[in-house]
Amino acid sequence: MVFDDYGYVKRWDCENTVFYMNANKDIANYFLVNYIDATSEGESGDSILEKLKALENNYTDEIAEKNIRKKILGLFENDSLAAQLDKNISAIYPIKLKNINELDNYKNLIYYVEESPYFFRRFVLPYTDKQTDELKTIISDNKEKTIRDILSDLANDEDAYFDLAEHKSINSVYELVIRLFSKIPFLQYNFKAEQKPMSIEKRIENSLDEVLFKYHDIVVNENKDLEAMILKEDTELTDADLERKIDELVREV
Template structure:
């Protein structure tokens, strides 16, 4: 992962100004004179410990090291400033232009779901620098490496993968986190200077709009829309829901504003459920 991320930063005209002895913390600065951006990359191997408390301590260590007040040990902030030597024009801008990316290795990508509150807590902190948490598995890194040729710019490869319309639609519908595609999308979303554009959007419509645009009869019947929409929502929540339940049919048939047959309602439901 370090090799991939370092290549990504190098291709984007960033350079390493400082790194820790264990090579788990890196400080990057832009090479371009007109761009003032600084990044701390903090690599954390979450496969070596399981409990949330240990992880939280690891995540908080970076902040503590950045501001450490210890006459016997320099803070990370001071080390970063010293990395510019006599060039004070850049070092004085660190505090206002610094972001930290926590690059977190896990065995189970469901870590994102299971620890969303912890991730949110870290990313929403406003102390000292902006924060991003990039979670990945070794399997995802290996999948990306297989596609990377020596002549490839990593950004170009990521762009090509991100523009895969089929994979994009799969992610929109299934939200599978352990695929190569979802990994690439997370890289784009967690590294601020990366930009991507899709040639097409999922254009996933609200259920209300799907209902209004697709059922055959009485398009102005708000009550009919409302009942159908509520039913589709329940099906999405509970896949075992009986899609043609008598209770639903009776509710629709008893709607006073319209006159729709049971057969027509079933046809409408079958058509709508294919789009959910």
């Protein structure tokens, strides 16, 4: 769905690999998406690396029937367009994990794969069924919106950001969305302009009741001395009352 929203068209696929090019011929960006399932029991870094390398091996396979590059070149209308392939192709590897916590075991592997200089740029995108199921539900519930708007709205969730930063929302749809923006090169984030935030001083004032605000005004603006304010009160304040009010003011701050 993300590719469709940005004008990319599926032009070739075989088993777990799909090739996309943009419907606009002036956009010379091409993508191989190689889906990898790493949810089976006994999955290891070595077995995942073997699956990741399979695309690279098949891309330049000496056997013509297996050579993905030759099949893709045959999709171009002329040689001048085909000549742009090698310097403008990227590979995205969505890797389905049983548990997102397994990602810690594969961080070095992911770095190794993404930094490889051969054939194409690489982007590894880990995810879980829980994350994709939740995202599909949100998309289904917001059919009037484009995919890019839905993803941007999710990325703009400030509470989800802090939850993830504090490791409170591991395996969340927010975590997946942030990865999508970092791993899909053409995906554009629509920044949500916020109103100028209210000053801390103003927020404190709005949270105080009438009595506490009087004391806050004394402390901050030095409008009256404390004794004058006490004399203005309808009832006499004891030391305990005054201490209580000051404690309440401090807690509000």
